[in-house]
Amino acid sequence: MERTYIKEILAGNASRFSYFVSKYKDMAYNIAWRITGNNEDAEEIVQDAFIKVYQSLKSFRHDSKFSTWLYKIVVNAALSKTRKPKQAFKEVEEQDLGAGHTAVETAYSALNAAEQKKYIGLALDELELEDKLLLTLYYLGENSIDEIHDITGISTDNIKMKLHRARKKMYALLHKKLKAEVHTLL
Amino acid sequence: MSHYSDNDDAFKQMMEPGRLKLNNPAFETALMEKIMQAGARRVIQRRVLSYTAFAGGVIFLLVAVLLVKPVIPSLPAISIIHGQTLLLCLQQLGRAAMGVLPFIELFSALFIINWLIGSRLETA
Numbered sequence: 001m002e003r004t005y006i007k008e009i010l011a012g013n014a015s016r017f018s019y020f021v022s023k024y025k026d027m028a029y030n031i032a033w034r035i036t037g038n039n040e041d042a043e044e045i046v047q048d049a050f051i052k053v054y055q056s057l058k059s060f061r062h063d064s065k066f067s068t069w070l071y072k073i074v075v076n077a078a079l080s081k082t083r084k085p086k087q088a089f090k091e092v093e094e095q096d097l098g099a100g101h102t103a104v105e106t107a108y109s110a111l112n113a114a115e116q117k118k119y120i121g122l123a124l125d126e127l128e129l130e131d132k133l134l135l136t137l138y139y140l141g142e143n144s145i146d147e148i149h150d151i152t153g154i155s156t157d158n159i160k161m162k163l164h165r166a167r168k169k170m171y172a173l174l175h176k177k178l179k180a181e182v183h184t185l186l
Numbered sequence: 187m188s189h190y191s192d193n194d195d196a197f198k199q200m201m202e203p204g205r206l207k208l209n210n211p212a213f214e215t216a217l218m219e220k221i222m223q224a225g226a227r228r229v230i231q232r233r234v235l236s237y238t239a240f241a242g243g244v245i246f247l248l249v250a251v252l253l254v255k256p257v258i259p260s261l262p263a264i265s266i267i268h269g270q271t272l273l274l275c276l277q278q279l280g281r282a283a284m285g286v287l288p289f290i291e292l293f294s295a296l297f298i299i300n301w302l303i304g305s306r307l308e309t310a
Contacts, residue, residue, distance in 0.1 A: 014225025029208040120204035139201040
């Protein structure tokens with residue numbers, strides 16, 4: 001369906017582009033927001049990315065998914081906007097939480113939706129830029145490892161390893177933040 | 187979901203509240219306005235290119251006719267292959283005029299016509 005819409009847009013039906021905007025704006029915004037950390041920059045990046053995609057649609061060869069192409073532009077734009085080559089690594093104890101996962105999940109599920117959102121946001125904010133980007137792309141954006149490779153340029157093996165570590169860090173951070181709730185449950 | 191983690195679905199579910207929404211109702215409208223403007227500009231550019239290509243083609247054909255004129259009496263001698271190629275090139279020019287032909291093809295068509303005329307003149 002996307003191919004047909006792209007053909008229509010290239011034939012001059014620009015209004016058809018609204019399909020792509022509606023479908024991908026939220027995820028593009030998620031990615032931009034997680035990198036920049038503020039709403040104005042994220043919105044601007046998403047808007048510019050969509051315009052760039054529209055202007056270069058003719059060169060889109062369908063080698064990858066439309067979303068992969070768009071997210072790649074968003075990631076690059078957001079990274080250059082923040083101009084943070086490497087964010088200071090916040091040391092997170094990668095303790096073996098094998099037994100603690102369940103406690104964290106139980107404590108977390110006892111929270112209401114707003115609290116869950118708050119804690120996830122807080123934990124994500126404390127992660128290294130690359131970690132939160134990978135978690136966003138994989139778990140929220142539902143991109144495959146290969147697609148994430150196309151978007152970020154990181155090798156697939158590295159992505160798997162980094163995702164695994166990011167997940168552990170996320171659990172550790174949630175454990176720290178939900179300490180009170182975890183202890184109540186334990 | 188993946189082979190390297192044992193509890194991916196639970197984690198994914200846990201991450202779900204971290205999904206943000208672009209809560210700006212004017213965003214999509216403003217963006218689509220810009221897209222429509224860019225679209226309109228693209229149509230104008232395309233027309234300008236088409237007309238330029240068409241005008242270029244017409245000028246070239248006029249020049250070509252003027253060049254061929256001295257050998258017109260020998261035109262029946264043009265081979266069928268040359269005649270067909272010429273027709274093909276004219277068709278390409280027509281397509282260029284409608285804006286559906288990239289410039290590179292237009293120039294290759296013009297090049298072939300030029301070569302055909304050149305070979306006719308040489309024959310004459």
